[in-house]
Amino acid sequence: AQTVTQSQPEMSVQEAETVTLSCTYDTSENNYYLFWYKQPPSRQMILVIRQEAYKQQNATENRFSVNFQKAAKSFSLKISDSQLGDTAMYFCAFAGGNAGGTSYGKLTFGQGTILTVHP
Amino acid sequence: DAGVTQSPTHLIKTRGQQVTLRCSPKSGHDTVSWYQQALGQGPQFIFQYYEEEERQRGNFPDRFSGHQFPNYSSELNVNALLLGDSALYLCASSLDYRGEQYFGPGTRLTVT
Numbered sequence: 001a002q003t004v005t006q007s008q009p010e011m012s013v014q015e016a017e018t019v020t021l022s023c024t025y026d027t028s029e030n031n032y033y034l035f036w037y038k039q040p041p042s043r044q045m046i047l048v049i050r051q052e053a054y055k056q057q058n059a060t061e062n063r064f065s066v067n068f069q070k071a072a073k074s075f076s077l078k079i080s081d082s083q084l085g086d087t088a089m090y091f092c093a094f095a096g097g098n099a100g101g102t103s104y105g106k107l108t109f110g111q112g113t114i115l116t117v118h119p
Numbered sequence: 120d121a122g123v124t125q126s127p128t129h130l131i132k133t134r135g136q137q138v139t140l141r142c143s144p145k146s147g148h149d150t151v152s153w154y155q156q157a158l159g160q161g162p163q164f165i166f167q168y169y170e171e172e173e174r175q176r177g178n179f180p181d182r183f184s185g186h187q188f189p190n191y192s193s194e195l196n197v198n199a200l201l202l203g204d205s206a207l208y209l210c211a212s213s214l215d216y217r218g219e220q221y222f223g224p225g226t227r228l229t230v231t
Contacts, residue, residue: 004161037222045162045209045222056174091161096160105152106175 002027004094006110013082021077022069023092031065032096034068035107040088045094051075083118089114093094094102121146123223124210131229132200140195140226144212150174152192152220154209155187162209168193169216197228205230 013019036048051059067076092110124143134181150169154162164177168187212218
């Protein structure tokens, strides 16, 4: 079974600064996908960024980027130029392959990190 | 373009009762997944419906059951409610079972 661990229950950062959220995972699969989701206080879960395990290049999406270390099974999220609207719970998630190929089907989430951006 | 919608928003039930939650997928999506999110925790996968059949199931008892209709909307049913079933129930839709999942706003279930 896959597990996803986020060791930082809470983080805080000043507006315009950079913050990094950590995530480690455990799997025996070789083909999988990793995601960072954002859940603001309004509750709607939003996909921030995703990484395919077979791609060596780290994914970037505007101010969001990841540091994917496959051998170390580490997947951190860096938020640059933090904005007040980035305040939310952030979840790292894993979707692994199954018999028949890689599937997004079942997402396994970490415990989440509450990020607060201060003005 | 309507996103994923869920109803009701909030629900209060008594222990032992049964509840039905509803989800309408994003336009063009044919797969629905359900997750349970306890307060302060990450979501946990309940099951996924594709082509009106349960395709995958997480570690949840048979009290949790579901259905998918021909228009791809879905229901989650929970029988014999326990206090521990109190949670936010999230629905996510995708274009087939391999697709990126888009989440709805959730239904907050409180069991008293």
